[in-house]
Amino acid sequence: MTTPLLEIDDLTVTYRTDAGELTAVSDVSFCVEANEIFGLVGESGSGKSTLAKAIIGCLDRNGRIDSGEIRYCGTALTSLSEERFRREFRWNEIAWIPQGSMNSLDPLERLCDQALEIAQTHTDHSAATVDDRFRRAFDAVGLQPDRVTEYPHQFSGGMKQRAMIALALLLEPSLIIADEPTTALDVIMQDQVFRYLDEIRQRTGVGVLLITHDLSVVMEECANLAVLHSGQLAEVGPVTAIYDAPHHPYTRKLLGAFPDVRDPDAELEVLEGHPPKITDGGGYCTFATRCPIATAECETVAPTPQQALESPSQYHLTTCHRSDRLFEHGRSVRRSR
Amino acid sequence: MGRDRKTVTAVDDVSLALRPGIAHGIVGESGCGKSSLLDVLAGLESVDGGAVTYDGRPTAEFSRRDWMAFRRDVQIVFQNPFESLDPKLTVREAIAEPLAVHSIDDRHERIETAVERVELRPVERYLEKLPHQLSGGERQRVSIARALVLEPSVLLADEPVSMLDVSTQANILSMLSSLIDELDLSVLYVSHDISTVGYLCDEVSVMYLGEVVESAPTNRLLGEPAHPYSRALIDAVPIPDPYAERERTALVGTPDGGGRDRTGCLFGDRCPDRTPACERRPEPVALEPTHRVSCHLYTEEPTDETAVRTPVPGEHHGGGR
Ligand SMILES: Nc1ncnc2c1ncn2[C@@H]1O[C@H](COP(=O)(O)OP(=O)(O)O)[C@@H](O)[C@H]1O
Ligand SMILES: [Mg+2]
Numbered sequence: 001m002t003t004p005l006l007e008i009d010d011l012t013v014t015y016r017t018d019a020g021e022l023t024a025v026s027d028v029s030f031c032v033e034a035n036e037i038f039g040l041v042g043e044s045g046s047g048k049s050t051l052a053k054a055i056i057g058c059l060d061r062n063g064r065i066d067s068g069e070i071r072y073c074g075t076a077l078t079s080l081s082e083e084r085f086r087r088e089f090r091w092n093e094i095a096w097i098p099q100g101s102m103n104s105l106d107p108l109e110r111l112c113d114q115a116l117e118i119a120q121t122h123t124d125h126s127a128a129t130v131d132d133r134f135r136r137a138f139d140a141v142g143l144q145p146d147r148v149t150e151y152p153h154q155f156s157g158g159m160k161q162r163a164m165i166a167l168a169l170l171l172e173p174s175l176i177i178a179d180e181p182t183t184a185l186d187v188i189m190q191d192q193v194f195r196y197l198d199e200i201r202q203r204t205g206v207g208v209l210l211i212t213h214d215l216s217v218v219m220e221e222c223a224n225l226a227v228l229h230s231g232q233l234a235e236v237g238p239v240t241a242i243y244d245a246p247h248h249p250y251t252r253k254l255l256g257a258f259p260d261v262r263d264p265d266a267e268l269e270v271l272e273g274h275p276p277k278i279t280d281g282g283g284y285c286t287f288a289t290r291c292p293i294a295t296a297e298c299e300t301v302a303p304t305p306q307q308a309l310e311s312p313s314q315y316h317l318t319t320c321h322r323s324d325r326l327f328e329h330g331r332s333v334r335r336s337r
Numbered sequence: 338m339g340r341d342r343k344t345v346t347a348v349d350d351v352s353l354a355l356r357p358g359i360a361h362g363i364v365g366e367s368g369c370g371k372s373s374l375l376d377v378l379a380g381l382e383s384v385d386g387g388a389v390t391y392d393g394r395p396t397a398e399f400s401r402r403d404w405m406a407f408r409r410d411v412q413i414v415f416q417n418p419f420e421s422l423d424p425k426l427t428v429r430e431a432i433a434e435p436l437a438v439h440s441i442d443d444r445h446e447r448i449e450t451a452v453e454r455v456e457l458r459p460v461e462r463y464l465e466k467l468p469h470q471l472s473g474g475e476r477q478r479v480s481i482a483r484a485l486v487l488e489p490s491v492l493l494a495d496e497p498v499s500m501l502d503v504s505t506q507a508n509i510l511s512m513l514s515s516l517i518d519e520l521d522l523s524v525l526y527v528s529h530d531i532s533t534v535g536y537l538c539d540e541v542s543v544m545y546l547g548e549v550v551e552s553a554p555t556n557r558l559l560g561e562p563a564h565p566y567s568r569a570l571i572d573a574v575p576i577p578d579p580y581a582e583r584e585r586t587a588l589v590g591t592p593d594g595g596g597r598d599r600t601g602c603l604f605g606d607r608c609p610d611r612t613p614a615c616e617r618r619p620e621p622v623a624l625e626p627t628h629r630v631s632c633h634l635y636t637e638e639p640t641d642e643t644a645v646r647t648p649v650p651g652e653h654h655g656g657g658r
Contacts, residue, residue, distance in 0.1 A: 044472075158591065188569065188570070190573070192588075219576070220575045221575075254503075257503055264555060268536065270504075
């Protein structure tokens with residue numbers, strides 16, 4: 001077996017807050033392979049951005065990795081010094097497109113100058129090489145190469161987002177972490193951005209960790225996905241296996257909550273409440289208070305990932321005490337279309 | 338009680354009527370003029386050509402008092418619940434504000450009813466909260482309560498769920514849907530996402546650069562979209578099904594490129610079905626009494642030399658060309 005591009009292994013991340021220690025990511029494990037788009041979904045506050053920042057070594061100052069390991073091509077990133085990570089991995093190996101990043105491009109600096117700055121911090125490429133590469137990256141994301149000399153404000157929202165992707169591609173990383181890259185865009189622009197991202201993946205074999213709250217996007221773009229709820233991994237596996245037979249009540253509800261243009265009259269599943277904030281160290285299922293089939297066990301014992309019953313995939317895991325029950329009832333849930 | 342029909346004409350070539358108990362959707366990309374339409378309807382922008390009539394009277398003829406009544410009866414819910422609520426006001430204060438503006442008494446009861454209607458329960462627990470103590474979905478509910486507290490007959494909603502999680506979106510949409518029935522509201526719902534429009538609205542208008550290019554009952558529009566732009570908007574929506582084989586949108590670019598100055602079809606520069614006929618601006622055609630489209634694919638005259646002309650029964654053709 002080859003080493004996966006990215007391994008998240010039993011990762012727990014906490015923040016110090018006035019209300020106590022907040023567990024934002026709790027014992028999460030999954031792998032992203034080269035040449036795949038891996039989807040990480042969950043409602044706001046479920047810990048998606050925290051996970052991304054942990055990978056990239058950019059946690060907010062009150063946050064820290066409590067336990068677990070993050071490995072990139074087998075190298076434990078969690079034990080590298082920040083300095084070494086920044087020099088050897090950031091941008092050249094792992095590029096990060098932070099949430100809302102199209103608004104964080106420096107408005108006073110031309111895009112090509114921003115690219116040059118990144119390249120000079122991380123490589124010894126000449127200015128001419130950088131310029132050439134950046135123009136090619138612009139072309140790859142469907143922007144006119146000549147426009148590298150413009151300022152961010154001359155671009156529309158979708159163009160800025162594509163410029164961000166071009167920046168991420170600049171040093172030809174093997175992994176791109178894209179945090180909600182299309183959430184602020186309209187559907188046409190979103191579709192255009194994904195077309196470019198997918199073309200780039202096919203051409204270069206880059207692996208993408210796609211973070212989004214939009215399960216529809218994940219169902220279309222990704223081969224595998226992980227579902228987070230209040231920092232816990234609810235379910236992970238191939239999108240088809242999860243779609244055919246969701247083994248966690250949260251995943252099942254999420255799947256039903258999305259409007260489908262093919263069936264505008266369908267009732268939408270309603271998810272009451274929000275993911276709770278875990279400030280007591282956890283030790284229970286974070287979905288228990290919202291779960292229709294929770295028992296006393298769910299409120300007192302944290303579930304561990306189990307192989308999903310009768311799933312065609314051995315990488316399909318669910319973290320639910322009641323998944324066997326759910327599965328019995330849900331045998332025929334596959335929506336017939 | 339049969340309120341008067343509220344027929345509204347705004348922007349350029351937009352005609353639509355908002356009727357009690359009906360939600361009308363406006364869809365289009367960012368920059369298509371959806372929000373300007375809403376501003377015109379809300380009386381925030383002046384009408385440029387055409388007229389907005391309200392209760393049978395053009396708003397242009399309104400006196401101060403008429404405007405006051407209009408502002409009470411027509412309410413707006415904005416896109417961003419993080420910006421539209423004053424961070425210093427509690428839920429109670431935020432909802433009381435419009436009542437104070439319109440000097441309405443028995444506030445306490447009205448506020449409670451409004452909060453009850455948007456399903457923030459128990460009501461007492463929410464009244465003293467500040468926006469930062471609420472989730473995005475709860476804030477949007479407060480914005481809706483604030484709009485409803487004046488018991489309007491018209492609600493204009495500008496992408497009210499686009500900033501929210503999809504699970505929350507479903508909650509808000511289903512709540513809006515029951516409110517429309519219960520309160521007999523006339524709703525205009527603006528969005529770029531035709532799938533949420535499909536869920537909420539009875540009828541839809543597709544807008545491109547300030548013009549309505551197609552309008553129809555929702556199911557008809559989703560099932561048999563006629564305008565190439567409507568098709569593009571539907572095709573671009575991701576489908577929550579890994580087996581679905583959706584083709585990606587063929588549209589490139591964004592709606593601008595000086596299109597407003599063109600004499601031809603505004604969508605001409607991006608249209609996959611463009612023909613020489615598109616050099617002229619298409620007139621709206623009724624495919625069905627309730628389904629109208631402005632596109633040369635559906636006009637009856639020959640569109641160009643190569644176009645196949647379907648003979649119209651009874652039409653006499655003279656001796657050749
Ligand atoms: N710097 C921080 N200090 C305290 N809590 C934080 C901080 N950043 C995020 N959180 C909390 O951690 C949880 C996960 O947040 P986040 O990772 O941003 O979730 P997501 O990206 O899924 O919306 C939330 O409860 C959030 O409020
Ligand atoms: Mg986030």
